[in-house]
Amino acid sequence: MAKQRKDYSGPLDPNLRFEDFSKETLVNLLREYQRLYLVLDGHWYTHIKAKYGAEEAFDFDMKVWETMEAYEPGRIAHALNIRGNDVSAYLKVLQAIPAFPGLIYDRTVEIIDKNHARIIVNRCTSLEYFEREGLGREQPICHNMEPKAFQWTASAVNPRIRVTPVKLPPRKSRDEVPHCIWDVRLEE
Amino acid sequence: MTELTDYSGPFDPEFSHRRFGKETLLKLLEAYAEYILRIDGFWYLAVMEKWGNETAFKTDVKVWERAQLWELKVMTGVLNIRGDDVATVMKYMQSNPWLNLCEYSIDLKNENHAILTKYTCPTLFALEKEGKGRERLQCGEITPWTFNTISHFFNPKIKVTPIKVPPRTDYSDICCRWEFKLER
Numbered sequence: 001m002a003k004q005r006k007d008y009s010g011p012l013d014p015n016l017r018f019e020d021f022s023k024e025t026l027v028n029l030l031r032e033y034q035r036l037y038l039v040l041d042g043h044w045y046t047h048i049k050a051k052y053g054a055e056e057a058f059d060f061d062m063k064v065w066e067t068m069e070a071y072e073p074g075r076i077a078h079a080l081n082i083r084g085n086d087v088s089a090y091l092k093v094l095q096a097i098p099a100f101p102g103l104i105y106d107r108t109v110e111i112i113d114k115n116h117a118r119i120i121v122n123r124c125t126s127l128e129y130f131e132r133e134g135l136g137r138e139q140p141i142c143h144n145m146e147p148k149a150f151q152w153t154a155s156a157v158n159p160r161i162r163v164t165p166v167k168l169p170p171r172k173s174r175d176e177v178p179h180c181i182w183d184v185r186l187e188e
Numbered sequence: 189m190t191e192l193t194d195y196s197g198p199f200d201p202e203f204s205h206r207r208f209g210k211e212t213l214l215k216l217l218e219a220y221a222e223y224i225l226r227i228d229g230f231w232y233l234a235v236m237e238k239w240g241n242e243t244a245f246k247t248d249v250k251v252w253e254r255a256q257l258w259e260l261k262v263m264t265g266v267l268n269i270r271g272d273d274v275a276t277v278m279k280y281m282q283s284n285p286w287l288n289l290c291e292y293s294i295d296l297k298n299e300n301h302a303i304l305t306k307y308t309c310p311t312l313f314a315l316e317k318e319g320k321g322r323e324r325l326q327c328g329e330i331t332p333w334t335f336n337t338i339s340h341f342f343n344p345k346i347k348v349t350p351i352k353v354p355p356r357t358d359y360s361d362i363c364c365r366w367e368f369k370l371e372r
Binding site (some may be wrong): 025075083095098150 | 200201205206214215219234235263276292296
């Protein structure tokens with residue numbers, strides 16, 4: 001019977017493979033991989049900002065994510081055998097990519113019809129971080145970067161899919177939910 | 189509930205990674221590891237393009253001074269990897285995102301002595317393809333720093349020695365080989 005390690009306590013296994021971990025442990029690892037992905041981006045941004053200013057750091061971040069989003073959707077679609085280029089295919093990709101980390105963010109999707117949907121982010125830990133930081137970074141990130149980032153991912157699936165913000169931060173209070181809402185439409 | 193082998197079926201509003209079988213989760217783990225490698229690489233390249241390799245290199249070191257410790261704390265927590273010997277360091281190596289993308293072997297001589305050999309390395313392959321000789325800095329300075337940081341997280345007395353590092357003249361050769369040793 002295959003091993004089902006809950007963790008890696010105990011002695012070194014020279015032949016350890018990720019297959020040896022239980023499903024739950026693999027999901028926990030995926031969550032931390034999602035987090036590391038965003039943390040790395042954040043550290044690069046912070047260091048460039050400290051040296052060259054916020055505007056320069058923001059421009060770099062945009063460039064990096066534009067490059068990343070040209071690659072990310074196709075890679076995940078391949079891994080999960082997601083076919084097609086309709087709204088449904090885009091949403092399936094979005095559910096699985098680490099840039100929109102479902103194991104960290106709390107988000108739901110409402111299907112209105114086959115060409116129209118809404119993405120509701122009930123809790124975004126990045127927004128909460130920016131709010132704690134208090135430097136107003138939610139303005140450029142949520143208003144300038146995120147609309148482009150959503151669109152880059154959508155366009156990688158189908159250039160006729162349009163993603164537009166319906167509700168964005170800043171929030172009036174820390175209790176206000178959802179944090180943001182996005183409209184997704186396939187243009188005829 | 190039946191485990192999914194992929195996400196080829198209809199859109200599931202209640203999507204959860206837990207719906208997938210292990211084989212699919214492993215594919216995702218590999219894809220996510222690639223994303224981590226790429227986003228770091230894209231930042232490096234963007235900075236290098238504008239301000240040159242020296243600035244990109246220095247920034248990369250600063251980024252990793254923080255990111256590596258974060259990664260160590262989180263991953264050792266998730267996998268409950270505890271200890272202060274070389275075998276513990278090797279356990280961490282086996283389970284971190286970076287080595288997940290390489291073919292490698294660990295020759296554990298004893299709990300305090302191991303040899304790590306990388307046979308494939310996407311970073312080295314990309315740098316060799318680029319042809320600017322950046323593997324001298326990456327493999328000659330960043331990797332030793334990384335391996336030392338990882339080892340010293342568990343025990344500051346562990347010594348990391350490069351046995352063979354790029355640049356390579358023979359591309360069929362191993363990518364690199366490292367010795368990890370703790371004198372008790």
